[in-house]
Amino acid sequence: MKRCREQWSFVFFLVVLSVAVFLATTAGFAQTPKRGGWIKVATDDTAMGLDPHLSITNSTFTFTEHVYDTLLRYNYKGELEPSLASSWKLPNNTTYVFNLRKGVKFHNGREMTADDVVYSFQRILDPKTGSPSAATFELISSIEATDKYTVKIILKKTMPAFLNYCAFVRNSAIVPKEEVQKRGTLQKDMIGTGPFKLKEYKHGVSATFVRNENYWEAGLPYLDGFDFVVIKDEASRLAGIRKGVLDIGWLKGVDMADMAAKTPGTTLIESAAARQGRFWLNNKTFPFNNLKLRQAVAASLDFQAIIDKVLLGHGSLTTLIPPSESDFILSQDEIKKLPFYRQDYTLAKKLLTEAGYPNGFEFTIITSPHSPDYVPACEIIQQQLAKAGIKAKIQQMEWGAFQKIRRTIDFQANFFAGSWRADATDYFYTYIHGESQANETGANDPEINKLMDLCLTTVDQEKRKDYFKQLQYKFAEKAIGIFPYAMASRFEIVADHVKGYFFMPNDGRAYLRQAWIDKK
Amino acid sequence: MFRYILYRLAAMIPVLLGVSLLVFSLFWVVPGDVVDIMMGDNSWGDPSAAETVRKSLNLDKPFYVQYGLWLGKVLRGDFGVSFISGQNVSSEILQRIPVNFQMIAMAMFFIILIGIPIGILSAYRQFSWFDHIVRLATTLGYSIPNFWAATIVVLLGSVYFKWLPVLNYVPFSEDPVGNIKSMLLPGFVLGLSTLAFVTRLARSSSLDTLRQDYVRTARAKGASESVVLFVHVMKNSLIPVVTILGVQVGIMIGGFVLTEEVFVLPGVGSLLLMSIQQRDLMMATGGIMFLAVVNVVVNLLVDIAYTFLDPRIKY
Numbered sequence: 038m039k040r041c042r043e044q045w046s047f048v049f050f051l052v053v054l055s056v057a058v059f060l061a062t063t064a065g066f067a068q069t070p071k072r073g074g075w076i077k078v079a080t081d082d083t084a085m086g087l088d089p090h091l092s093i094t095n096s097t098f099t100f101t102e103h104v105y106d107t108l109l110r111y112n113y114k115g116e117l118e119p120s121l122a123s124s125w126k127l128p129n130n131t132t133y134v135f136n137l138r139k140g141v142k143f144h145n146g147r148e149m150t151a152d153d154v155v156y157s158f159q160r161i162l163d164p165k166t167g168s169p170s171a172a173t174f175e176l177i178s179s180i181e182a183t184d185k186y187t188v189k190i191i192l193k194k195t196m197p198a199f200l201n202y203c204a205f206v207r208n209s210a211i212v213p214k215e216e217v218q219k220r221g222t223l224q225k226d227m228i229g230t231g232p233f234k235l236k237e238y239k240h241g242v243s244a245t246f247v248r249n250e251n252y253w254e255a256g257l258p259y260l261d262g263f264d265f266v267v268i269k270d271e272a273s274r275l276a277g278i279r280k281g282v283l284d285i286g287w288l289k290g291v292d293m294a295d296m297a298a299k300t301p302g303t304t305l306i307e308s309a310a311a312r313q314g315r316f317w318l319n320n321k322t323f324p325f326n327n328l329k330l331r332q333a334v335a336a337s338l339d340f341q342a343i344i345d346k347v348l349l350g351h352g353s354l355t356t357l358i359p360p361s362e363s364d365f366i367l368s369q370d371e372i373k374k375l376p377f378y379r380q381d382y383t384l385a386k387k388l389l390t391e392a393g394y395p396n397g398f399e400f401t402i403i404t405s406p407h408s409p410d411y412v413p414a415c416e417i418i419q420q421q422l423a424k425a426g427i428k429a430k431i432q433q434m435e436w437g438a439f440q441k442i443r444r445t446i447d448f449q450a451n452f453f454a455g456s457w458r459a460d461a462t463d464y465f466y467t468y469i470h471g472e473s474q475a476n477e478t479g480a481n482d483p484e485i486n487k488l489m490d491l492c493l494t495t496v497d498q499e500k501r502k503d504y505f506k507q508l509q510y511k512f513a514e515k516a517i518g519i520f521p522y523a524m525a526s527r528f529e530i531v532a533d534h535v536k537g538y539f540f541m542p543n544d545g546r547a548y549l550r551q552a553w554i555d556k557k
Numbered sequence: 558m559f560r561y562i563l564y565r566l567a568a569m570i571p572v573l574l575g576v577s578l579l580v581f582s583l584f585w586v587v588p589g590d591v592v593d594i595m596m597g598d599n600s601w602g603d604p605s606a607a608e609t610v611r612k613s614l615n616l617d618k619p620f621y622v623q624y625g626l627w628l629g630k631v632l633r634g635d636f637g638v639s640f641i642s643g644q645n646v647s648s649e650i651l652q653r654i655p656v657n658f659q660m661i662a663m664a665m666f667f668i669i670l671i672g673i674p675i676g677i678l679s680a681y682r683q684f685s686w687f688d689h690i691v692r693l694a695t696t697l698g699y700s701i702p703n704f705w706a707a708t709i710v711v712l713l714g715s716v717y718f719k720w721l722p723v724l725n726y727v728p729f730s731e732d733p734v735g736n737i738k739s740m741l742l743p744g745f746v747l748g749l750s751t752l753a754f755v756t757r758l759a760r761s762s763s764l765d766t767l768r769q770d771y772v773r774t775a776r777a778k779g780a781s782e783s784v785v786l787f788v789h790v791m792k793n794s795l796i797p798v799v800t801i802l803g804v805q806v807g808i809m810i811g812g813f814v815l816t817e818e819v820f821v822l823p824g825v826g827s828l829l830l831m832s833i834q835q836r837d838l839m840m841a842t843g844g845i846m847f848l849a850v851v852n853v854v855v856n857l858l859v860d861i862a863y864t865f866l867d868p869r870i871k872y
Contacts (some may be wrong), residue, residue, distance in 0.1 A: 083831055084597050086641050091610075092595055167609035169595075224643040240642040240649065241831045242823040268821050272708050276715035277724050277821075437589030437836050444593055474605075 070259050070537055074554035077264045078546065079274050079286035083241040089160050089210035093546065095456055098207045100265065102545050103246050104144070105210035105229035108135055108154065108188075108203040113548060115309070115361070115541035117204050119400035121149065121211055121230065122188075125200075130496050131192040133199065139186055142251040143213045144234045151182030156214040158190070171549040172206050172467075172475075195494045197501065198460030201377050205459040205543075232258040241267060252471045259537070259553035278303060278530045285535060285546070287527040288519075289350045289537075290409045294528035303530050307440075309361035309542035310353055312455035313464070314414055316402075316519040317449050321479025324400050325449065329392035331516035335377035337425035338418060340521045347413045350522055354378070355523035356509040361542055362461040365505035375513040385425040397426030404431065404452040405439040414521065415452050443477055445472035456526050457543040459468040461505065469517055480517045558864070558871075565857050569850070576682055576849045577631075581624045590616055591640045602738045614640055627842070636846075637836040637839040639832070646843035648830065654847075655729065656824035657813060659736075662753065663744020664809060665802075673832055674797065676759025678766060692754065698753030704815040707746045711819055714742070726822055743820040744759045747812050753807040762794040769793070796866050804860030807852050 082096035100358045119125075122135035122379030138363070141149045158180050161168045171214040178193045192199065202208040216228045228233040233246035233437040237410045268274045268286070271293050277283040288294050298305045300425050310529035318325035318334070322416045325331050353360055372378060397447055403416070412433060419429045429450075433440070441447050458464055467473045470489050488508040495501040512518075529540040538552040592610050596782055611617050615626060638648040662663035679691040722738040729736040745752075766772065767790060775789045813826025823843055832840035863870045 082643075083835070085835065094595060126779060164605065167606050167613060169606055171606050215738060224641075224642065239652075240639070240644055241828060266821070269827075270708075270818050270821070273711055273724065273819055273821055276711045280715035280724060283725050284714075339628065374827035433588075435587075436834065437594050438587060439589070441589035539582065 045272070049372070062181055063178060066553065068333050068536065068552040069553070072256075072259050072553070074259075074551070074556075075261050075262055075263060076284035076535060077266065077282065078270045078549070079266050079277060079283045081267070081269060081271070081274065081287065083267050084439065086224040086518050087227050087238070089206055089223060090166060090170065091224065091366065093169045093207045095207075096124075097545065099544070100244055101133075101210060101227060101229075102231075102236055103225040103233040103549065104190050104231045104545055105206050105212070106141075106231050107209050107211065109200055110204050110547070111541065111543070111545075113456075113541055114536070115363075115542045117200060118352050121154070129268070130195045133192075134183075134189045135188045135203075137186040137188065138253055138444070141230050141253045143216075143230055144228045144249060145213060145216060147213060147215075147253075149211065149230050150185050151188045153182050153213055154188045154211055156217075156228055157209065157211045160212070160217065161209065169313065173202055173208055194225070195496050197496050197498075198306050198493070201459040223472060225470065227457070230281075233262065236262070243267060254550070258550040260549065263549060278532075281532070284532045285529065285538070285543075287529045289527060290492045291349045291524075292409075293348065294351070297528065297530050300530070304533060306529045306531060306540040307351070307525035308527050308540055308544050309359075309457070309525040310355075310361045310525055310540060311361040311522050312454050312524050313355050313359050314410065314452070314454050315524045316418065316521060317468070317478050318444060318516070319448055320448070320481070322449065322516060324394075324398050326479075327392055328515065329388045330394065330398065332377055333385045333388040333425065334422065334427060335394065335513075335516040336379075336381050337427060338386060338519065338521065339380035339421055340378070342380075343414055343417050343521045346417055347410050348522060352522040352524040355520050357462050357512045357518070358467045358505070358509065358522060361457065361466065361521040361523075362464075364462050365502055367509055375510060377513060377516055380421070382425050385427075389426065392414065397428060399428040399430070400449040401430045401432050401437060402450045403434055403442055403448045403450055405434050405436045407436040407439070408454060408526075409454055412452070419454075428557060429493050432456075446477055446479055459543075460488065465489065465512070466493060478518060482511075482515055482517065483516060485517065487510050509511075558560065558861075559766055562857065562861070565853075565860075569853050570604065572851060572853060573846060577628070577842055577846060580837070580845050581620070581627070581662070584836065584838050584841070586619050587836075589836060591812045591838070593702075594835050606783060616620040616851065625840075627839075638836045639840045641832075641835055643838075646839050649840065650825060650843055650847050651830055653823055653825045654731060656817075656822050657826070657831065659729070659740050660744050660747050660804065660813070660816065660824065663740050663808060664748025666673075667745055667748050668752045668755050668802070672755040673791075673795070675760045676756040677763045679756070680763035681790075683764065683784060688760075691760070695757045699750050700755070701749065703746055703749060703812050704819065706749055707743075707819040708859045710742055710746055724821055726820070740822075743816050743822060746820075747809055749818045751802075751809060755801065759798055762797050763790055766790045792866065795861065799862050799866060800809065803856055806855045810851060817848055820827055840855045 042139065054165040054503065080099050084095060084097045084100045085092040085094045087100060089097070089316045091103050106121050108120060108122040109117050112118050121138055121141060122136045124136045126134045128134065137151055137154065143149055158161050158174065158177065160166050161170045162174055162177065175192060176192045176194060176196050179191045181189055183189050210229065212223060213228055217223060218316045220226065223307060232249055232252045234249050235244060237245040242263040246265060247262065248258050252258065268277060271288055271290055274288060275293055276299055278286045278297060288297055294305065318331055320326060340354055344350065353537050354369055356372060356375065358366055360366050389397060402415050404415050406412050415431045418433060422429050434436065443451060455464065467475045467487055469480040469485065469487045470476060488504055488511060490502040492501060492508055495504060531538055532557045534554055536553055537557045541547055558657065592607050592612065627637065638645055649799045663701055675691055679688045682688055694825045715724065722741060727737045728734045742812065772785060773788055775785050813824055817827040818830065825847060829841060829844040832844060
């Protein structure tokens, strides 16, 4: 009898479930996007100029991504999909042939052709332009337009990340030649092929974007346009969201995000955990030119305590690549087992004694209050190190001054966070490779250099995965830098009447192109 | 008088030269430049690209060459273009000035219309409950830092008192009523400490005046209390108040940055903060020069105002 009742209840449960699923799906399908409407979106920083080839900062990208397209693009799951190139082929490992979409128009009305793609890449590569992306594409040996809608790019050697860079406005936006020549640079104006046109730009205040009626994706965008406002103060942005003045706005601080999550009528979306807290050690000078001392510092730290106290739990363990690199990252359990990833003061003491500093040593960490987590994280590192007898002094600096010291490698240790990158190798290559001209840690470990080269050039995905695995292990073992946590770089708050919107893992808002408003 | 004004205006030249030299040397001394900031948390894959940018902005030249180039342009009326946005510095500042004038005007509106009458009344009714409340409120108002007051007003206004006009800035040209509404609270917060200070000053100064012989004479000749208070007492109590107002305008200019940041207003203060953080030398120098000019001019206006308040003062 009892079993019979259980069976019935199970059947009943199935019926309810199927009805619920049916209702949910039909309700979902019933919601056809509505065209029209205007929203207000807030960001936290001013663009460092609008030219997508001259400024590759995230703050510029938040403006340019709505106006410019790239050959390929990412979807919200982080996968590549066609954009200006409707298809592409690799006749061999170093040759890429892109077939361009026909009839795509720039905002000035002219059709985009293969010549524009060639021009855009040439402009990035030209040393006179001074583009920070030039180094990214230095492996390009030739680029030519084989016909009006076909571009052929030949690389000097294999570069599996190449397509990733072709999908990111920060690296390779396609610009119209005549507009650049007319203006010199595109720092003040934006003319691309993207879903929105720039109508008005007030530097440091706001930008107004309106729908590009000629956009190549039929029917998009749904919005008539949107106001993009710069609100630097976190509390003011939060206030704007609570009051309903803003439809979309993001926050950086975890405490702010926890407060904002309670706002009725809104949804909080965390971006992928691509932002890493990075505790870089200067591998060239005392004390961290000594491997044992680097290891001793790593062994004295408890990363979970930093995540719990500084990030209020909004974080995870990381290696030299963040968890968002799902193809290559180790699992959290595997990370816990990496060398020197568990706090072990006995081991730390042993390493210190072996290095000849049984009573510890002193060093200075430089950091900046630029982001809310930097200084608190350093303070916890300081406390944890003190228990092993290592005295860390914290020196806080203004962001610009900090950047200068980073550039000139005039530090013993520094702490700041890095954000999302187009390819997994970007998280470390330039910082620690012995041959990198911008090596800012003084690291030059032959074993690690070799592994990085393999990660950079191996085309076979399975082998590449294996090299990444080895690299993560070696990086932890050699403690070249110590990365205590990874977290979402932004907490996006979206009003519930904004539909069809996804937040990108790279903090991008590209999905505004298919957002629409459902307001009664 | 005319000669005096001319003399004062001429005296501005060394002041401005000094200010610009100071700004340039500060930018020179402070580590990090605009090219460092441009990279953010990225890394220059190729340092020569960074050098190309530095060269194009003349940042590779020695200090005196940079200053000379800038000064030469300024003498021709060209304040240069922003390193970052490429926007013309003077047009960018001119565009933002109205917000600041409006903030000061709103603050002055509160200070003059509320602060001075309350101060005088409070002195007239010394030791009454009204006087006690005024003294307590002004002490409070004077002690609250304006960034704190601003944050509290914005947060309360957005959560509990949704009718309060915060974060709704619209330019005057688009919606005059909405604009004035949106500027009321920023103006009040900006002027809060000055309001409190001026109230106290008006009170103590009136207390002094009320005990003067000519006030007794005025009463003796049969003038009504309101005439005594608002003609004889008020005018004579205002000299220290006007002096202080001049100084306070300088302090309020210092309050621009925080008030604009919190209330999200597009004024010169937020422009200045942004340019300093971004090491945008041209924009920052332009902004600071502008504020220096305003300060000097306000002081001049205060000096001129004395001649109207006290006929004994002549230039």
